[in-house]
């Protein structure tokens with residue numbers, strides 16, 4: 259009936275002039291409403307059949323951008339960290355360095371455990387373990403045959419174990435079968451694997467007051483940072499490490515720093531392996547975080563599918579290899595998303611491509627010593643091998 263109404267405007271014009279003037283009768287309410295609508299019926303028509311559906315499509319395509327842009331309205335920033343200044347120069351003695359931090363020096367260093375959940379980042383793991391090698395008592399690595407999103411994966415570490423002979427005497431390695439629950443939140447599988455990592459640490463022989471590094475494979479503390487923390491007394495029980503944040507390679511440095519990696523003085527029955535905020539303290543300039551720093555385009559695709567935030571892969575063209583290659587060289591966003599910031603000013607400041615950096619100063623030494631092998635991580639080498 260409303261349709262009929264729209265198309266018989268000539269007739270209803272007269273009809274309305276009669277009714278719309280009067281306003282006493284309640285029975286005429288519906289008719290009066292119709293009259294009011296009549297005045298805007300064409301605009302209403304456009305609204306209903308053009309703008310409304312277009313908005314739905316727009317929200318579907320850009321919904322994430324809209325919610326991210328409005329983040330300052332729906333989420334307040336987390337409590338800021340307390341920045342702990344970090345002092346280092348290779349020519350300054352450990353005693354002096356410890357005292358600059360307000361800490362004493364120990365007679366002998368603490369034992370240090372480095373524990374990671376492994377997916378497929380063989381290159382990052384090599385660079386990490388070479389960087390930390392001098393100061394780590396036990397390298398603890400757990401890998402599953404399931405990604406966090408419940409996709410089956412090979413035991414990549416097991417398949418490449420021959421490349422890691424240099425840590426073999428100090429390695430505690432285990433595998434864990436995935437649970438393969440369909441449609442479950444990926445954070446549940448991740449939490450399940452982290453609990454197993456706690457058990458593996460006890461098997462590896464961790465004891466009270468040993469240092470434990472909790473971080474992802476691609477969050478690499480600099481070796482001098484770990485050396486400082488193992489030698490100094492009275493360090494905080496839990497401290498986060500502020501890492502320089504890179505995307506795709508060391509050519510693209512993000513402005514915001516990474517903070518999730520942490521170092522713990524192990525306490526039996528209390529320390530739990532986690533990757534969220536566990537302390538207010540943040541030690542400045544403590545290493546590197548290189549996200550999506552992969553050699554092959556196929557590694558990007560695997561990670562995009564295996565990543566905990568799979569809700570971000572909304573469109574299959576995001577997984578198109580040519581698009582991924584062009585995103586890497588442009589320093590733009592794989593998911594076409596806005597930066598996660600808490601003020602409009604910061605969002606706008608960080609929109610657009612990441613500027614290129616040409617500095618390869620103070621990178622993990624193993625990369626520079628093996629530059630031919632890790633060329634793709636250095637500035638000016640954004641083209642990836644396909645396959």
Ligand SMILES: *[C@@H]1O[C@H](CO)[C@@H](O)[C@H](O)[C@H]1NC(C)=O
Pocket residue numbers: 349
């Ligand atoms: C560091 O110490 C060595 C030996 O003491 C000295 O030869 C060198 O010049 C020092 N380097 C710097 C940058 O001070």
Ligand SMILES: *[C@@H]1O[C@H](CO)[C@@H](O)[C@H](O)[C@H]1NC(C)=O
Pocket residue numbers: 403410434435436
């Ligand atoms: C994963 O590993 C578990 C335990 O070894 C095994 O039972 C299961 O069949 C494996 N699943 C896949 C998909 O490989």
Ligand SMILES: *[C@@H]1O[C@H](CO)[C@@H](O)[C@H](O)[C@H]1NC(C)=O
Pocket residue numbers: 581584585588590
């Ligand atoms: C990368 O940049 C080029 C040139 O500015 C542009 O044509 C292309 O669309 C960009 N690619 C992506 C995926 O943003």
